[in-house]
Amino acid sequence: xxxxxxxxxxxxxxxxxxxxxxxxxxxxxxxxxxxxxxxxxxxxxxxxxxxxxxxxxxxxxxxxxxxxxxxxxxxxxxxxxxxxxxxxxxxxxxxxxxxxxxxxxxxxxxxxxxxxxxxxxxxxxxxxxxxxxxxxxxxxxxxxxxxxxxxxxxxxxxxxxxxxxxxxxxxxxxxxxxxxxxxxxxxxxxxxxxxxxxxxxxxxxxxxxxxxxxxxxxxxxxxxxxxxxxxxxxxxxxxxxxxxxxxxxxxxxxxxxxxxxxxxxxxxxxxxxxxxxxxxxxxxxxxxxxxxxxxxxxxxxxxxxxxxxxxxxxxxxxxxxxxxxxxxxxxxxxxxxxxxxxxxxxxxxxxxxxxxxxxxxxxxxxxxxxxxxxxxxxxxxxxxxxxxxxxxxxxxxxxxxxxxxxxxxxxxxxxxxxxxxxxxxxxxxxxxxxxxxxxxxxxxxxxxxxxxxxxxxxxxxxxxxxxxxxxxxxxxxxxxxxxx
Amino acid sequence: xxxxxxxxxxxxxxxxxxxxxxxxxxxxxxxxxxxxxxxxxxxxxxxxxxxxxxxxxxxxxxxxxxxxxxxxxxxxxxxxxxxxxxxxxxxxxxxxxxxxxxxxxxxxxxxxxxxxxxxxxxxxxxxxxxxxxxxxxxxxxxxxxxxxxxxxxxxxxxxxxxxxxxxxxxxxxxxxxxxxxxxxxxxxxxxxxxxxxxxxxxxxxxxxxxxxxxxxxxxxxxxxxxxxxxxxxxxxxxxxxxxxxxxxxxxxxxxxxxxxxxxxxxxxxxxxxxxxxxxxxxxxxxxxxxxxxxxxxxxxxxxxxxxxxxxxxxxxxxxxxxxxxxxxxxxxxxxxxxxxxxxxxxxxxxxxxxxxxxxxxxxxxxxxxxxxxxxxxxxxxxxxxxxxxxxxxxxxxxxxxxxxxxxxxxxxxxxxxxxxxxxxxxxxxxxxxxxxxxxxxxxxxxxxxxxxxxxxxxxxxxxxxxxxxxxxxxxxxxxxxxxx
Numbered sequence: 001x002x003x004x005x006x007x008x009x010x011x012x013x014x015x016x017x018x019x020x021x022x023x024x025x026x027x028x029x030x031x032x033x034x035x036x037x038x039x040x041x042x043x044x045x046x047x048x049x050x051x052x053x054x055x056x057x058x059x060x061x062x063x064x065x066x067x068x069x070x071x072x073x074x075x076x077x078x079x080x081x082x083x084x085x086x087x088x089x090x091x092x093x094x095x096x097x098x099x100x101x102x103x104x105x106x107x108x109x110x111x112x113x114x115x116x117x118x119x120x121x122x123x124x125x126x127x128x129x130x131x132x133x134x135x136x137x138x139x140x141x142x143x144x145x146x147x148x149x150x151x152x153x154x155x156x157x158x159x160x161x162x163x164x165x166x167x168x169x170x171x172x173x174x175x176x177x178x179x180x181x182x183x184x185x186x187x188x189x190x191x192x193x194x195x196x197x198x199x200x201x202x203x204x205x206x207x208x209x210x211x212x213x214x215x216x217x218x219x220x221x222x223x224x225x226x227x228x229x230x231x232x233x234x235x236x237x238x239x240x241x242x243x244x245x246x247x248x249x250x251x252x253x254x255x256x257x258x259x260x261x262x263x264x265x266x267x268x269x270x271x272x273x274x275x276x277x278x279x280x281x282x283x284x285x286x287x288x289x290x291x292x293x294x295x296x297x298x299x300x301x302x303x304x305x306x307x308x309x310x311x312x313x314x315x316x317x318x319x320x321x322x323x324x325x326x327x328x329x330x331x332x333x334x335x336x337x338x339x340x341x342x343x344x345x346x347x348x349x350x351x352x353x354x355x356x357x358x359x360x361x362x363x364x365x366x367x368x369x370x371x372x373x374x375x376x377x378x379x380x381x382x383x384x385x386x387x388x389x390x391x392x393x394x395x396x397x398x399x400x401x402x403x404x405x406x407x408x409x410x411x412x413x414x415x416x417x418x419x420x421x422x423x424x425x426x427x428x429x430x431x432x433x434x435x436x437x438x439x440x441x442x443x444x445x446x447x448x449x450x451x452x453x454x455x456x457x458x459x460x461x462x463x464x465x466x467x468x469x470x471x472x473x474x475x476x477x478x479x480x481x482x483x484x
Numbered sequence: 485x486x487x488x489x490x491x492x493x494x495x496x497x498x499x500x501x502x503x504x505x506x507x508x509x510x511x512x513x514x515x516x517x518x519x520x521x522x523x524x525x526x527x528x529x530x531x532x533x534x535x536x537x538x539x540x541x542x543x544x545x546x547x548x549x550x551x552x553x554x555x556x557x558x559x560x561x562x563x564x565x566x567x568x569x570x571x572x573x574x575x576x577x578x579x580x581x582x583x584x585x586x587x588x589x590x591x592x593x594x595x596x597x598x599x600x601x602x603x604x605x606x607x608x609x610x611x612x613x614x615x616x617x618x619x620x621x622x623x624x625x626x627x628x629x630x631x632x633x634x635x636x637x638x639x640x641x642x643x644x645x646x647x648x649x650x651x652x653x654x655x656x657x658x659x660x661x662x663x664x665x666x667x668x669x670x671x672x673x674x675x676x677x678x679x680x681x682x683x684x685x686x687x688x689x690x691x692x693x694x695x696x697x698x699x700x701x702x703x704x705x706x707x708x709x710x711x712x713x714x715x716x717x718x719x720x721x722x723x724x725x726x727x728x729x730x731x732x733x734x735x736x737x738x739x740x741x742x743x744x745x746x747x748x749x750x751x752x753x754x755x756x757x758x759x760x761x762x763x764x765x766x767x768x769x770x771x772x773x774x775x776x777x778x779x780x781x782x783x784x785x786x787x788x789x790x791x792x793x794x795x796x797x798x799x800x801x802x803x804x805x806x807x808x809x810x811x812x813x814x815x816x817x818x819x820x821x822x823x824x825x826x827x828x829x830x831x832x833x834x835x836x837x838x839x840x841x842x843x844x845x846x847x848x849x850x851x852x853x854x855x856x857x858x859x860x861x862x863x864x865x866x867x868x869x870x871x872x873x874x875x876x877x878x879x880x881x882x883x884x885x886x887x888x889x890x891x892x893x894x895x896x897x898x899x900x901x902x903x904x905x906x907x908x909x910x911x912x913x914x915x916x917x918x919x920x921x922x923x924x925x926x927x928x929x930x931x932x933x934x935x936x937x938x939x940x941x942x943x944x945x946x947x948x949x950x951x952x953x954x955x956x957x958x959x960x961x962x963x964x965x966x967x968x
Binding site: 331390400 | 552553556770774813814815817818819821822825845846848849850852853854856857858859874877878879881882883884885886888889892895896899900902903904905906908909923955958959962964965
């Protein structure tokens with residue numbers, strides 16, 4: 001029965017999450033939080049490991065694999081259940097009072113959104129701050145991808161499942177075995193996180209600040225240990241290091257694998273990477289121009305430091321802030337808003353529509369115009385020298401359209417709370433695009449705590465919809481899914 | 485040589501425009517404007533008829549037809565030249581001082597946008613008010629379509645040309661001869677205009693007000709003879725009549741032809757019509773709910789009158805106003821903003837993306853999800869029982885994407901003038917969607933006169949891009965077009 005495989009796979013995943021939570025608990029004990037850390041995490045850790053034990057003892061699953069359909073259900077349930085057990089420590093500890101708030105905060109963590117309902121994060125104990133940022137790190141590369149890497153013995157049909165979670169239209173299958181690919185991705189990710197943590201500590205951060213900001217940066221999340229986000233450290237060195245690593249985290253990880261094997265040509269010629277860096281450069285330049293003409297900063301150099309940080313943060317969907325960009329002049333804000341609709345690269349930890357999809361659709365428009373001029377011609381779309389099948393483009397176009405429809409519906413839901421257009425629009429993009437901060441009432445110095453419960457539930461749903469790239473979630477709402 | 489056919493076709497079109505301008509001149513003379521009316525229109529009328537005379541005398545064209553490529557060039561030039569000779573009367577008369585303003589106003593007229601740079605329209609003489617609204621009427625059904633209808637002897641290859649201007653993905657070819665189809669469309673349009681004018685005069689409007697508002701309504705334009713737009717008449721009867729006729733003008737005209745032949749089944753089962761009326765009903769209902777809970781109007785009935793008028797006006801891209809909806813509560817404004825992205829039906833005089841494209845893309849998303857659940861299945865998209873070829877959907881997806889890219893770029897251009905996000909966004913949609921008013925600084929009680937020249941040129945370009953549905957204009961910017 002498929003249901004057995006499903007339960008077994010879910011229990012394995014929860015045990016992995018519990019494993020990471022127990023790390024945070026140990027850290028809490030080590031820094032002297034004592035029983036408090038134990039109490040906060042105990043229940044979730046118990047549920048996670050307990051469910052695996054129960055499923056091993058009572059469910060006999062013989063290397064069964066999940067069908068396509070169950071694969072989608074598995075991925076969505078995996079994210080929801082992880083969010084629930086991930087939310088418990090905040091509630092038990094008392095740092096978050098309402099279940100909806102804890103759910104929102106944890107979903108925001110796992111989906112690498114970084115939108116918060118906390119008005120003061122600095123009062124949280126170290127163990128919870130660490131866990132809060134660790135959800136970014138786990139969700140960034142993908143908890144399901146991690147499960148595929150760690151537990152092939154669970155008999156998970158990775159092919160059905162990984163596509164439903166991995167970001168971007170086509171994650172390069174650079175090894176024949178999927179669990180192998182997943183392992184390589186995670187190892188590169190881990191190595192970069194270690195390097196970044198070291199660099200941040202060199203810049204004077206404590207181990208906790210360095211580790212949490214490293215998680216937030218590499219996962220393109222955005223949770224900080226400070227209320228003023230990265231701006232609290234007031235260090236040009238830290239700003240620059242994080243700007244660079246956000247950009248690295250938002251690029252396609254398979255390029256790093258190519259670089260490690262010495263294939264630098266592939267990296268240099270990658271269309272998406274060029275477009276991504278081009279967008280970063282142009283958007284930063286416009287903002288520097290706008291900030292300078294309005295006299296916001298004393299020099300072009302300082303303006304460039306803040307503009308590059310902010311564009312990198314929004315484009316990669318991280319969401320850190322070093323200045324309150326909601327107070328920047330109109331053109332700068334508009335550039336940031338437009339950037340919110342783009343997102344990182346495929347195969348990165350970044351969210352949003354993804355650069356490759358936008359490039360593909362632009363090429364599609366171009367080929368369509370050639371066709372209009374010469375209806376008897378045959379015009380294909382090529383990406384990195386490879387012909388893209390019509391079906392692949394079709395898939396991308398439909399995804400982008402459904403994404404935008406979701407955005408429009410979401411704007412109406414948020415506006416029903418009586419919020420202005422800029423708040424409704426950017427609260428939607430901040431969550432659906434897994435970015436974090438928006439503009440107006442949800443600007444970088446604000447948070448989402450003031451919103452009514454139904455909007456928090458809705459926006460949590462938008463985060464999941466965005467992180468799983470629309471299809472995986474929407475598929476569950478089709479009649480075809482439930483029909484046998 | 486194709487250039488000869490092109491010039492001949494353009495001269496024919498300009499003569500037609502000149503014909504309509506001389507009607508306005510005659511009216512001006514009749515109401516006692518005397519030499520002033522003669523001076524205002526004389527030059528344009530002379531240019532129009534003169535160019536036809538010259539081309540007949542000097543150009544020998546033997547029923548030559550235009551290629552696809554020249555067809556696009558013809559349509560774009562037709563619109564630009566018509567706008568230029570249409571703008572001269574405002575300049576000569578002195579009611580508009582700057583050429584860019586007169587160009588903006590006339591482009592806004594022909595494209596049925598209805599955005600104005602005039603701060604006081606009530607001071608214009610009758611002949612100019614009539615001409616200003618007549619541009620809506622001519623542009624609504626299409627000046628090129630009109631040319632195809634009137635001048636088949638010019639040897640215009642209608643098939644290459646009409647598709648480049650006619651609104652919507654597929655204008656039903658309901659007669660085998662294209663000039664016949666064009667004639668029928670124009671006759672239905674004319675008849676409805678006459679009926680509406682009569683109904684408005686019954687409501688107490690003067691002949692000039694009735695005729696101009698009839699032009700503005702049937703062309704889904706939005707220019708009024710009053711500064712307070714339709715609201716100036718404060719008549720429930722007029723509000724309701726115009727609401728109904730805006731909806732009629734925004735529906736597919738081939739349905740009226742079907743109804744005239746007694747094929748009511750076709751009308752009743754039309755998917756796009758149902759979706760269009762459904763959107764109208766839902767959007768109006770949400771606004772009524774929102775207005776009532778905020779206590780804006782004294783009763784649900786009065787709220788319904790204003791809400792229905794406004795939704796109809798925005799959805800059909802007309803742009804008339806009976807209340808300053810930029811002061812309505814947040815949810816109502818957001819509904820109006822979302823409606824701006826939709827537009828009328830294919831084969832109507834309405835602008836925007838068009839309902840049928842949105843329905844098609846939604847169905848595309850649905851079929852894509854079925855395919856993801858069952859990758860071996862074959863799922864087609866059907867519209868009104870007819871299978872849509874992948875190429876047709878592909879074409880629609882690319883158009884909608886390019887439309888949105890244009891919108892994003894335009895937002896940045898407007899924002900470069902230092903205007904806030906809502907102004908930048910809605911000024912873009914108001915022009916690209918051929919609607920007219922937006923929100924904030926370009927709300928229904930405002931106008932575009934305050935903007936710098938480069939933004940006025942840009943927005944004029946957006947109007948044309950929107951009216952000709954992106955491709956026709958963008959094609960001229962491809963290298964393929966200019967390569968031989």
